[in-house]
Amino acid sequence: MSAARPAASPGFSLAVRFALRELRGGLKGFYIFIACIALGVAAIAGVTSVSRALTEGISSEGQSILGGDLAFSLVLREAAPEETAYLDSLGTTSRAITLRAMARTTDSSDQTIVELKTADDAYPLYGTLDLDDGQPLQTVLEKTNGEWGAAADPSLLSRLNIKKGDTIALGRTNVRITGVIAKEPDKLAEGMEFGPRLMISEGALADTGLIQPGSLARWNYRVKLASPVDDEGLKSLIESTEEAYPKAGWRIRSRVNAAPGLQRNIDRFAQFLTLVGLTALVVGGVGVANAIRAFLETKREVIASFKCLGATGGFVFQIYLVQMLCLAAIGIAIGLVVGAIIPFAAAAALSGVLPVALETSLYPAELGLGLLYGFLTALAFALWPLGRAHDVPPTALFRDIVAGGPRLPRKRYLVATAAMTAALCAIALLLAYDLRIALIYIAASAIAFLLLVVVARMIMSAARKMPPQKSTELRLAIANIHRPGALTPSVVLSLGLGLSLLVAIALIDGNLRRELTSTIAEEAPSFFFLDIQNSERDAFQTLVSKETTGTKLVSVPMLRGRLVSLKGVPVEEIQAPPNSAWILRGDRGITYEDKLPENSKLVTGDWWPEGYSGKPLVSFEDEAARDLGLKIGDEVTVNVLGREITAEIANTRKVEWRSLSINFVMVFSPNTFAGAPHANLMTVAWDLDVPAETELDLLRKVANAFPTVTAIRVKDAISQVNDLVEQLAWAIRGASSITLIASVLVLAGALAAGHRNRIYDAVILKTLGATRRRLMIAYGLEYAILGLSTAVFAMVAGGLAAWFVTTQVMNGSFALLPFTAVGAALIALVLTVSFGLIGTWKVLGEKPAPVLRNL
Structure with missing residues (x-):
């Protein structure tokens, strides 16, 4: 008689069969699991798809947005x-001159x-400019x-309270306003x-006298290629x-990058919203872990039976891993x-809002x-609790509560x-537009x-x-908070991440508004005056001094130039950090x-001495210099008026940008631009607050x-920026609410996971004489303590995150806004107590007899 051989380990195919048989019982208990995965996947897939649709829309309309196949722009001079x-040899050319000017009622x-713009007979080369008539x-x-005719944007008519004609x-x-612009094809560029x-003709522009030596005008040449x-x-x-x-100094763009600034903003915003979606997934991952843990608690006897029949821990793990993957697939499919x-919904809802049509697909x-x-x-948060199932002992078949193993x-x-967590981080970093922001997010x-x-x-x-x-x-x-199987870890994890993100975003938004409306508005000058000719500067200062009292006037020469190279390296070959890359793009004041x-x-x-006449020197802003090495x-070499000038860095300086004063x-050094034609920039600031009527009178x-x-009135500019911030803030709040929804789902799942234990507690306590009212008060106090504790953490964590972003990333000032903190506390308290008591009310309604018979 041969010796008995140990049974072979069941194969993976058998594990799949067992898993699918168990799933025949339905999805009860896994709705939160599926919803958490679906919500995060929908957020990420939706945001990235909308971003792609916008990018494709820009690409498909590249010629119309740019106004040609190629565009060449020059500042301060014409070609x-x-x-x-040379440009004419490439194909059909259209020339437009753009500058800012003041329009006045007669x-x-x-x-x-x-925003003044000239149009020639060839304009537009692509697309159509539509007028109202x-x-x-x-x-x-x-x-x-x-009288020259002009075409105006409708908002100009409303600002000056005039009408066509x-x-x-x-x-x-x-x-004379002889036309009203309904659509301008190249406005985005x-x-x-x-x-x-x-819009006026070049002949009209010549009569205005606005083009003077040094005027901040831009000559744009659009080319429609011959072939x-x-x-x-x-x-x-x-x-x-x-x-x-x-040495031409022109900026060249093609239809491929018709609106690079808009594209960069789309990429940045898409990255932020993708990270918000990933946060929702991570928060949802807590729900995944809770759901699997609760499910496995109900399957202890089944797992013990498998073990008694010879199944290995690995086989049990495979069964429930397959089930988890099936459930995750359902959630992912929905997402x-x-x-x-x-993208299709966004295209329909935002058709009149977005500057370019979405290329939906x-x-x-x-x-x-x-x-x-x-x-x-799903794997990152499921493998841990599933791994615990590997070691459920066969004795769990005979005892309801066992010593739990390791x-x-x-x-x-x-x-x-x-490994799964590292893969998530690696993908987030690999696809990040701004690697620094992605690293900060992952670390935070x-x-x-x-x-x-x-x-x-x-x-x-x-x-x-x-x-x-x-x-x-x-x-x-208090006993419920620390007892074995307490809801405390699940509730704190459920709400903590979501509330921390909301507090951080609210504080960043609030501090940015405070900076714009109070700090910057108080420190900033009232007006920037551009294109003051040297021959007019003294008379201009005399007029302002005569008409106002208590004002401070600052005047500086103003030119525009484009960086060509740094330390002999062309700027096109330099990979600058995102927060300083703007210095290398386009023209700088x-x-x-x-x-x-x-x-x-x-x-x-050191600063150069007065009357310095040696080699051209330059002072560079300190932070930008460090970023650019x-x-x-x-x-450094700059191109000004078609001439390349190389200067040596003599010093670096810190600039107070928040003051909105004249900063470069x-x-x-003055000898660098000796004899170069230029205009002057002047600011006017009152020592004290003055009414708007005084500013408008000047x-x-x-x-x-x-x-x-x-003239640029600073308050009007700040108001425009504030409106833009408000629009972005609403979009960010809407996106971030996804994380709070995920938190609520996970909280509901955590409370449902503890439903079984709560039934036993409630039945025993009611048997011992506890009333429903007393139990409701006890559970309400428990949830209130947990909600307040989570809110305190969210205030601290969200506050620290907001402080870092506001002061280190945005270089602004930070103040803790109490209403935001109180709001977070109230949200946590209401959600925790509400969901807790709703679940508790159902628990308290259970009949004692069926439960006591199974004790």
């Missing part, structure tokens, strides 16, 4: 004849800044009865606007143009369907990202959990998660050490000074006396 001839009763633009802009003053001439659009060229061909053409005209629908890569995030999150799952499950999330675990343990420890209370209800509530500017403080080096003695990244007098000077 030289040989440059114009009786000088009102005025406003406008359908007339051709060139007809509208013609000179009739001695009325005449306005522009510079040293008058123009123009960048940030301070006022409404006003079709693909994207690679465009890139080669740009490179050959830069080689042929290395992907919702995420796929979101199903985007497999973006949906695949949501699928990947969903499965990795506190941690086996090493293989710990390693697998760590990990710290917050660990702190929440510690806080939950501290709450339980504090409750355990409290002396006995006289109140029976309070004594029972530059100036020269004999003395250190008032709002600056030297950090390194610059130090004293390094050389680069300040040159604006009227300046506009009448100096019609070619452009």
Whole structure:
């Protein structure tokens, strides 16, 4: 008789069969699990799909947005004849001149800044410019009865309280509003606007007298290529143009990057919302772990039976891993369907709001990202509790409560959990637009998660050490907080992350508004006056001094230049940190000074002496210099008026940007631009607050006396920025509410997971004489203590996160706003107590007899 051989370990296919058979009983107990996964996946898939739809919309309309296949822009000068001839050789060319100017009513009763733009006969090369009455633009802009025509944005009419057909003053001439712009195809390519659009002809612009030496005007040349060229061909053409005209100083764009600023903002916002969606998934992961833990508690006898029949711990793990993956697949499928629908819904809801139409479609890569995030999150939070199932002993079949085995799952499950978490972090970093922000987010999330675990343990420890209370209800509530199987860890984790994120966003929003409306508004000057000619500067200062009292005037030379190279390296080859990359893009305002500017403080080096006449020197803003790897003695090259100038860094200085006073990244020694034509920039600030009527009165007098000077009222600019912040804040709050919804779902799941134990408690206590009222008070106190404890953590964690973002990322000031903190506490308290008591009421309604028979 041969010796008995040990039974072979059941295969994975058998585990799948067992898993699917168990799932025949339905999804009861897993609705929270599925909802948590679906919500996070929908958020990530939806946000990335909308971002892709916007990007594709920009790409598909690239020619119309840019106004051509290629666009060449020059600041302070028009193209030289040989440059114009070269552009004409490429195809059809359209020239437009853009600048800011003041438009006034003919009786000088009102005025406003406008974004002025000229249009020639070829405009627009692509797309259509629509006027309200359908007339051709060139007809509208013609000179009739001695007055030039103009086409205006509708908002200009409302600002000046005029109508079509009325005449306005522009510079040293008058123009008649003969058309109202309904659609401007290349508006997105123009960048940030301070006022409404006003379009005129070049002949009208010449009569205004606005173009003077040094005027901050931009000449834009759009080219419609004579023959079709693909994207690679465009890139080669740009490179050959830069080689042929290395010192032209023009900025070249193609239809491929028609609106780079908008694209960068879309990428940044999409990254933020993706991280918010990932936060919702991580919060939902707590719900996944809770659901699996509660489910396995109900399956202890089944698992013990498997063990008694010879199943290994690995086989049991496989059974419930398959079930978890099936349930996760259901949640992910729901999330992907919702995420796929979101771009279509967004396109319909925001058709009149977004600056470009969404190119709606199903985007497999973006949906695949949501699928990947969903499965990795499910595994990261499920492997730990599933690993615990590996060691459920066969004795659980005969005893309802057993000694539970080791506190941690086996090493293989710990390693697998760590691997899934690392994969989540790696994907978030790999796809991040801003690597620094992604790293900060991951570190903050990990710290917050660990702190929440510690806080939950501290709450339980504090409750355990409290002396006995006289109140029976309070004594029972405190005991429930620290007893075995207490809800404390689940509740604190459920609400902690979501509330911390909401508190942080609310505090950042509040501090940003406070900075704009109080700190900056109080420190900032009242007006910026642009394009003051040297011949007008003294008269301008005399007028302002005469018409106002208690004002401070600051005047500096103003030029525009584009950085060409740093330390001999072309700027196109430099990978700058995101917070300083803007310095290398496009044109920068530059100036020269004999003395250190008032709002600056030297950090390194020395200022040049008055009357310095040696090698051109430059002072660089200190933080920007460090970000770009610059130090004293390094050389920077700028292109100003088509001329490349190389200067040596003599010092670095710290600039107080928040004051909105005259500040520049680069300040040159005066000899650098000797003889260069330029205008002046001046600020006017009152020592004390003055009424708006006083400011507007000065604006009227300046506009009448100096019609070619452009004025920017700082309060109006701050109001525009504040409106933009408000719109973004609502979008961010809406997106962040997804995390709170996930928190609520997890909280509901955590309370449902403790339902079984609560039934036993309630039945025994009622049998011993406890009334429903007393039990409700006890449970209410328990939930209130947990809610308040979580709110305190959220206030501290959210406050620290907001402080870091506000002071370290945005370089602003921070103040703890009490109403935000109180709001977080109320949200936590209401949610915890409400959901807790709703579940408790159902528990208290259970009949004692069926429960007692099974004890």
